[in-house]
Amino acid sequence: MYLRAACLGWRAATEGPKAKGNSGSDRRFKPCQWILLEEVFQSKGEEMLLVNTNTSRFLRRREYSGERTKDAIMAWINKKLGPAMQNLTIVNEAEKVVTGDDVAVLAYVHDLSGAHSDELDAASRLEDTVSFYQTTSPDVAKLFHIDPEEKRPSVVLLKKEEEKLTVFDGEFRVSAIAEFISANKIPLITTLTQETAPTIFDNPIKKQILLFAVAKESSKFVCILKEAAKSFKGKVLFVFVELDNEEVGEPVANYFGITGQETTVLAYTGNEDAKKFFFSGEISLDNIKEFAQDFLEDKLTPFYKSDPVPESVSREELSNIYFLWHY
Incomplete structure (x- = not known):
């Protein structure tokens, strides 16, 4: 209740x-x-x-960490109540999956039971927000852009966002499949809304790079971050926050200490010992990729909000009057 x-x-x-x-x-x-x-x-x-x-x-x-929408919650409940993985053998049903599911994983296998099926089923139970299917039908495989003549098992991930099709090329094991899906199921860059907030802040990937910009000026910067995100799948989440969105953007900007409507990029650790790191310089693909790599390698200096440093002060005086804090 x-x-x-x-x-x-x-x-x-x-x-x-x-x-x-x-x-x-x-x-x-x-x-x-x-x-x-x-x-x-x-x-x-x-x-x-x-x-x-x-x-x-x-x-x-x-804990449920998906989108707070009717369709997302119902999909999660249905998956919990039913089988984690489904067999897909009829073309008409496969067409509904291709056009209807936000994120779907299909394995093209020799048999619908056995070792490969068990590995995929185990991986499916680790993901609440992704639909899993397996098929032996060449016609169904074609719908998912799998060449029926390819070596089986073949696994692809299909989503409605950019990079609609991603092919799995690792070892057919639970851990490798789960890692592949975790890295590729989310969009290259997620726009922060009330619905997407749980998928961002409850994500096991805690390192985030956030772009703050007003909507009308955001397109060129979003494209740059999307391209950069391709190099950091499964390592860093890229998030776009609309500064002129009163419902979500403004409160989040205030939380991070961002005032005004100037385009800003920052990195955020997102864990209990949260730290933020401001990007400075031109927002270009090379610069953002370098910033993200330095973030992963802990080479950045965290931002602390403080009073201006006096020109002349003793160590004892500094320890008494200087208080650093961060959001």
């Missing part, structure tokens, strides 16, 4: 407890007898540890 009251996406995806025909016995509205032990057993936001007060049963559950 509390989640339904607070979350617009959940409210849109579920029928109200007072709706006609609802007896009030729907278990979605009665998550009772479970206590969250997050404060005692820290899981860094990736999983939640719960205990049942009736049976003393312990349970680990991943």
Whole structure:
């Protein structure tokens, strides 16, 4: 009930407890007898540890970190209730996947059961926001731009954003497949909105490079960061924040200490020991790539907000009057 009251996406995806025909016995509205032990057993936001007060049963559950929209929540629920991976053997069904799914992974295999199928199924259970399919049909493979004559198993990731098709070329193992999907499932650069915020700030990739710009001047800078992002997949998240967006952009800019509407690029560590690093110079592809590489290698100097440094001051006086802080 509390989640339904607070979350617009959940409210849109579920029928109200007072709706006609609802007896009030729907278990979605009665998550009772479970206590969250997050404060005692820290899981860094990736999983939640719960205990049942009736049976003393312990349970680990991943926190939902997808978009707060009806379609995204329903897709996540359906995946949790159904099989993590589905067989795709009919062309008509495959066409619906190609045009309908935001992010889909298809494996072209010899058999729909066996070692390769098990590896893909295990990888699918690590991803809540990606749809997984496998097929033995050459016609279905063609729809996903896989050459039927290629060596099997073949895996591709299809998404609606730039770089619509990405081909997996690693070893067919759970860890390699999961790493490939994690690095390629997100857009090259994500525009920060209320819906996309969870996919950014709850992402296991904590290092971020943020572009702050007003909408009408952003296109040329967004293109530069998109191109740079191709070299840092799975390592750095690239985010665009609209400075003139009163709902999201302005509060986030204030959080990072950015005033006015001047185009700004900064790097942010995004973890408990959060630090920010401001980019200076011309926003060009080479400069942004160099900035991102230095960020990964910890070569940048963090920004600390402080009073101006006096021209002449002793070490003791400095320690007493100088206080550094960051957001």
